[in-house]
Amino acid sequence: MSYAAPLPARGTFAAWRAAARRAISHRIAPDEIDWAGGGGLFAAAPLPAAPGPHVAHVPESFVKLAGSVIWHSAPERFALLYQALWRLDAGETQALSQADPLGRRLNLMAKAVGRDIHKMHAFVRFRELPGPGPRRSFAAWFEPEHNTLEPGSSFFARRFADMDWLIATPGLTARFEAGQLSFGPGGARPDLPEDASEALWATYFANIFNPARIKLSMMRSEMPKKYWRNLPETRLIPEMLKDAEARVARMQAAGASPARPGAAPVSTRYRAAMPAAPEVPQSLTEAREAARHCRRCALCEAATQTVFGRGAPDAGLMIVGEQPGDREDLEGEPFIGPAGALLRGLLQEAGGAPESVWLTNAVKHFKFTPRGKRRLHQAPDRGEVIACRWWLGLELQHLRPRLTLALGATAAFALTGRDAPLAPRRGTVETGLHGGPVLLSWHPAHALRAPTPQQQAQIRADLRADLALALRMAEPDPA
Incomplete structure (x- = not known):
């Protein structure tokens, strides 16, 4: 049948x-x-x-x-x-x-x-609609490759909750009015009015375009050509590319002109306020600044900020957790929430000082699910962990710790590449992807979530013992 x-x-x-x-x-x-x-x-x-x-x-x-x-x-x-x-x-x-x-x-x-x-979150372009009401209204047309308007619309509802908007696609239309999100049939592209802000955006885009830095393959990988027809700025790209070589030649011929008196202090202050992110940071300080601009995965869309590692730059021990929590995301510091307080207390009981180690996470942005006014922790997926290895690798490269302590399965996978169950591996040392030793232990949140007081006490004891072992292993060799 x-x-x-x-x-x-x-x-x-x-x-x-x-x-x-x-x-x-x-x-x-x-x-x-x-x-x-x-x-x-x-x-x-x-x-x-x-x-x-x-x-x-x-x-x-x-x-x-x-x-x-x-x-x-x-x-x-x-x-x-x-x-x-x-x-x-x-x-x-x-x-x-x-x-x-x-x-x-x-x-x-x-x-x-x-x-x-x-891509929808990055490439939807709204146009303002005229209306007499107190709330501003906007509309956009987008052509997704998949049926992603319904799962992707919650981002816009959170980000633009104080205005009404509509996103039309060939298969579905999302409408947000007076704080309520609804869906209706899709259709052909609507006739949207011209928007003065588009002209302003196009002027800005044309003026920041640097022909000497253009990399077409990278630009197309981040902004695939199928999205170009619905982006106002991309209409300018063919003309700007056509003139790129001539503009570069003119720039080279012009050379550098002498700075006027007093320009150096002004430019120094400007660079301090708007730091540029180098392609390959040469120090922990540069890595921290570059991480503020991270867009290696979609977690940056909803998180408040990047939470980079903190601690002693000459630390022999690096401690790696899973990801920032709610408080860490708001304050920009790792391990300052309930799990962090437990970790710092156990570290002191084991004979160490939190300020003498390097505290960081495998993933630098907070992943969460909103529930009313609360943000509930969500574990990062495999792709997000792999994308964030870039920053973890920079920390390992510049710190060169004698030992790395992985707290929890996510940190263990990020450091070793193995996603085998953590329980039989806890308390053992494995070789990390960076070639150095990695000691595996429980995440302190595991103790906070354990169902019985006996289990909580056992996990705390295990973690305290692993911290004591890590401190001994991270001690410098005697001269």
Whole structure:
């Protein structure tokens, strides 16, 4: 028997999840479901209305992966996810592995969706609409590669909560009015009015364009050409590129003119207020300044600021956690929240001083889920950890610690490249990707979240012992 499971264009993830739960509860095999809706000469039956006796158990990582893949544009995404669900329920834990063809395909689809959402956040251009109301109104047209308007709109709702706006796409329209976000059908590109701010932006873009620094391949990788037609500034690029060589020649011929008296102090103050980020920082100070401009992953979009490492620049011990928390994100200092207070206390009990070590995190931006006025911690994913290795590598390069202490599974993966379970590795030393020794231990937050006082006490004791061992191993060799 075959079944039809048509899904709506809005609320797709919730609808698929409910349908998949009902299907697998009746043990309906993947090849018996038509997720496109059935039809034809031999019409398929709808899924059973009531749940069946079987209860499927899958890891939380699958739910998270499905929550991204579901927005991909590939029609087969629903069937692929149900295949993975079926295999996981059968005990095939490798179904989500990168080594498995199905797992690799799903992970690539999730990555493509994440990129598409990031590009939407970067390349949507609003135009102001005339209106008599007290709230300003804006509209934009965007052509995403995938069905990413629904999951990507919450960013605009948070960022532009004090105004009304509309984002139209071919498949869906998001509308934010009086603080309420809703979705409607998509369609053709609307006729949006000219906006005076676009002319101002184009003038600014043309004046900051430096033909001597243009790298076309890098520019296209960050701003793919398919987005150009909806960006007002890109209309200027062909003309500016056509004249680039001549402009560079004129700049070279003009050479440097002598600075007027008093210009040096002014330029010094200007550079101090607006530091430029070097491509390869040559010191910890330069790395910290460069990290303020980091856009290596999408976490920078919602976080308050980059939280770089702090401590003694000649520290023999570097301690690496997972990511900043809510308080760290607001104040720009690592390990100052509840987990940081526990770590600093245990470090002192072990005979060390917090100011004598280097405290940092594998990921430098706070990843969270908003819940009312609160921001709830979310663990960074594999791609975000890998993207942030650049900054961790700079810290290791300039500090050259005698030992690095990894707190938790995320830091262990960032430093060693291994994502094996942490419990059997805790208290052992492995060789890091940088070639140096890495001691593995619990994250202090693990003690705070443990369900019983006995477990909390054991985790604290383990972490205190690991800190004492780390301090001994990080001591300089006797002369």
